Amino acid sequence: MTTDMTKIELGAVVGPDWVDELLLRGPDDDICLDVDGPVTRAALRAMVAQRQERLAxxxxxxxxxxxxxxxxxxxxxxxLLAGWRLGAQVVLLDHRLTQFEVDAALDRLAVxxxxxxxxxRSGAxxxxxxxxDVVTARAGRPAATPHAVIQLSSGSTGPSKVIGRTAADLIAELDRYTRMDGVPLPGERIIVLASMVHVLGLVGALLYGLHAGVRVQPPQRLTxxxxxEAVAADPSPATVLGVPFHIGLLASVVDPPQLPQLKRMTTGGELQPPAVVTAFTEKYGVPLGNMWxxxxxxxxxxxxxxxxxxxxxxAFGLAVVERGGELLVSRPESPYVGLSDPDRWADGWLHTRDAGTVDPHTGLVTIKGRLDSQISIGGLKVDLTEVExxxxxxxxxxxxxxxxxxMVTAYVQLAEPxxxxxxxxxxxERLAAYKRPRRVHALAAMPRTTTGKLVRDRSVLRDASREER
Known part of the structure; x- marks a missing residue:
């Protein structure tokens, strides 16, 4: 198989040798992971081979x-790599799901x-x-689609969706990463805080790091x-990769040390308020990058x-357009496993359900919140994103x-006093009366998805408010 990623078409069937060619290849003594100590490529290849035998x-x-x-x-x-190396489809289930949720997913997907x-063996x-790890055979069925990975959406705005991505699709995303200005470079490190079960940590940290020769290093603890300490553990440049929740971890550090290794922090998820950006950049003196x-x-x-x-x-290879106030992204094939809802994907375009604009001169995309954030109150338009x-x-x-x-309802997490x-x-003082929430509920902790996104499902927020009364 060619290692020229630009020649692989989205949706194409790619043989299992892509794992060796694009992820595991490299000098035996090259340190690709740093988990309680360095892990060389030779050691990782041995681990993958051993798991491959067990799975077979x-x-x-x-x-x-x-x-x-x-x-x-x-x-x-x-x-994960062993399953792909066997040519199998891998379903990723977040370990924080309840047994009920896991059983429902396994029955639905029949793995x-x-x-x-x-x-x-893990501390707090x-x-x-x-x-x-324990391997269990089930009375399931072979993969019904050619997708290499199946993921469940984070469910921040409702029930999870079953999403499939082919090996070619993952490779195309790796290609996008390699063409970005500002991503970690060979010989540098990614301090990964985002979950590797979800797309940011999976592709942006693990797969990109293995492919590009960037060491992937989680911290000892999520504090x-x-x-x-993880940034300071090595003199090589380090990029911290996480979600907005993780900005708070670093913001909580009083008088952080000088860290010339720290190159930037990059987050996926919600765009951060200007005050948060300013506070972070002033404290650490590095850019706070954002990914959508x-x-x-x-x-x-x-x-x-x-x-x-x-x-x-x-990113390279993707077109983003605005239609009727909604941002659409080019995607030749539906990512959804099973019947495809035309309100989510149709004619090569994925409906993001994000409101936004595309500058016709620069191509820059501005996200203005969820599409359903635009409402009418007494004939007056209210943008819930502005209120938020x-x-x-x-x-x-x-x-x-x-x-x-x-009615317009706000849920907030407050810091004393x-x-x-x-x-x-x-x-x-800041909003016209018709825009202001009629109710403001203070929660001890805002409900979040397993990826750290704020949950926007109204029933979940109502239940959280009732439980704290």
């Missing part, structure tokens, strides 16, 4: 179906083999676990101090230097979600 012994082969229910760990990495965690807040992407397609647009905020530049951004800029507001639930009354007073 359980009946997994080319065209088979495998589910991984493992926390971030070397076992997860080795089983043949499951790898789960037996004994887990550990970023990577020491896992004894601000531990992240900085979806599970269905991976990275779509970036602003890794923080030059165009709040706008982003589309205003809330997020008030003193003491750590996180906020604004929804239309028969801020109060709801102070929040309402601040909104009265």
């Amino acid at each position: 012994a359980a009946g997994l082969g080319a065209g088979g179906s495998l589910a991984l229910r493992l926390p971030p760990s070397l076992a997860y990495v080795a089983n 043949q083999v499951v790898v789960s965690a037996g004994r887990v 807040l550990r970023a990577f676990a020491d896992v004894e 601000g101090d531990s992240v900085l 992407g979806m599970t269905e397609v991976g990275v779509i647009a970036t602003d890794l230097f923080g030059e165009h905020r709040p706008s982003l530049r589309p 951004e205003t809330l997020g800029g008030l003193p003491g507001v750590e996180a906020a979600v604004v929804v239309h639930d028969s 801020a109060t709801v009354a102070q929040v309402e007073a601040g909104l009265a």
Whole structure:
């Protein structure tokens, strides 16, 4: 197989040798991972080969179906690559799902083999676990589609969707990463905080790092101090990759040390308020970059230097257009497993359900929030994203979600000594009366998805508010 990624068409069937050619190739002594110590490519290849034998012994082969229910760990990495090396389809199940959710997913997808965690040797807040992985054969069926990986959407706005991506699709995304200005370069490090079960950590950290010769290094623990210790552990340049939730980890560090190794922090997910960006850049003296992407397609647009905020530049090979106020992304084939909803994908275009604009001169994309954030109150247009951004800029507001639930309702997470009354007073100074939330509910902790995104499902937010009363 050629290693020229630009020659692989989206949706094409790619043989399992892509794992060796694009991910595992390299000098034996090259350190590709740093998990409780350096892991060389020779050691990783041996781990993958050992897992491949176990999976084959359980009946997994080319065209088979495998589910991984493992926390971030070397076992997860080795089983993932081993499954692909066998030519199997791999279903990624977040280890934080309940058994009920896992059983429902396994029954729905009817996988043949499951790898789960037996004994887990891991302390609180550990970023990577020491896992004894257990292989179980099931009465499932071979993969029904040619997708290399099946993921469940994060479900921030409703029920999860089943999303499939072919090997060619993943390779095309790797190609987009290699063409971006500002991504980690060979010999550098990615301090990965984002989950490798989800697209940002999976492709943006693990697969890109293995392909590009960038060392992938999780911190010992998911705390601000531990992240900085990981950065300081080696003189090579380091990029921290996470989601907006992780900005708070670093923001919590009082008087951080000088870290000449720290190159930047890059986050996926919600665009951060200007005050958060300013506070971070002033504290650490490095850019806070932003990426926009979806599970269905991976990275779509970036602003890794923080030059165009709040706008982003589309990644190589992707077209982004605005139709009827919604941003659409080019994708030749539907990413959804099963019947394709034309409201989500049709005629080569993926509906992001994000409102936004595309500058006709520069091509820069500006995201203005979810499409359903535009509502009418008494004939007057209200942009819930504007209300949410205003809330997020008030003193003491750590996180906020604004929804239309028969009325405009806000859910906020406050830092002491801020109060709801102070929040309402601040909104009265900044927003016209018809835009202001009729109710503001303070929550001890905002509901988040497993990827750290704020949950916007109204029923989940209502339940969280009732539980805290």
